Amino acid sequence: MGFLMPMGILAAKMSGREENRLRGRGLFYVHVILQVVAVLVATAGAILSIKTFENSFNNYHQRIGLALYVAIWIQAIIGLSRPHRGTKKRTTWYFAHWILGTTISLLGIINIYSGIMAYHDKTSKRTWLWTVLFTAQVVLIAFLYLIIDKWDYLWKQGRPRSNRSSDQLPVISASDQALIVPGENQKQLMLLEPCGKRNALKNLFDS
Numbered sequence: 001m002g003f004l005m006p007m008g009i010l011a012a013k014m015s016g017r018e019e020n021r022l023r024g025r026g027l028f029y030v031h032v033i034l035q036v037v038a039v040l041v042a043t044a045g046a047i048l049s050i051k052t053f054e055n056s057f058n059n060y061h062q063r064i065g066l067a068l069y070v071a072i073w074i075q076a077i078i079g080l081s082r083p084h085r086g087t088k089k090r091t092t093w094y095f096a097h098w099i100l101g102t103t104i105s106l107l108g109i110i111n112i113y114s115g116i117m118a119y120h121d122k123t124s125k126r127t128w129l130w131t132v133l134f135t136a137q138v139v140l141i142a143f144l145y146l147i148i149d150k151w152d153y154l155w156k157q158g159r160p161r162s163n164r165s166s167d168q169l170p171v172i173s174a175s176d177q178a179l180i181v182p183g184e185n186q187k188q189l190m191l192l193e194p195c196g197k198r199n200a201l202k203n204l205f206d207s
Helices: 004-017 021-052 060-080 089-123 128-157 161-167 200-206
Strands: 179-181 187-189
Touching: 004 021, 004 089, 004 128, 021 060, 060 089, 089 128
Parallel strands: none
Antiparallel strands: 179 187
16 A cells, blocks of 8 residues: 555546546556555455454554555545536545545555564564665655646746747637627627646546
8 A cells, every 4th residue: 555556646646637538548547457456455465464463453553554454445435436527426525535545545654664663573673674665665656746746847947938938828719719799899809718727636537
């Protein structure tokens, strides 16, 4: 859960920003596959833990792990019960799916650290290498998550100013044509589409 689910979130974020519909749909399926694999791996890990280790739930690693196991199945059920676009339940569903997925990913990362410490306390073996490697992975994922939002901006910095200014021109759809208002002084009115910053996950689940 400390790797597969964060990578799934990255795929969802990239899908929502992808202008090519085919690539966007492909990234969405990558998101789904990663989340399904994460649930299956967590289930296999829970079964292995029950059969192999003593589970008295007297430490934070086991308690957080139990809570995460329940949460990932709730998240899977929420994901499968996505309401149709335009319904009143869609907003509530979107918020619940987003906040629970983010919480699971963060708790999964914390639980991996607590598991490494619990392993060290039980075996007295050195675990610094695993801690360093996992920390590097977390930093890389966080960096990719943050740079996705700024990628378009960074890309435009290397382009001539004339090209960048043309990108900021509003796009008028075919249905929003110029209207001529009859009267003494005819005025041409242009109906422009509002430009707003897109939310990656919202665009993904609105598709």
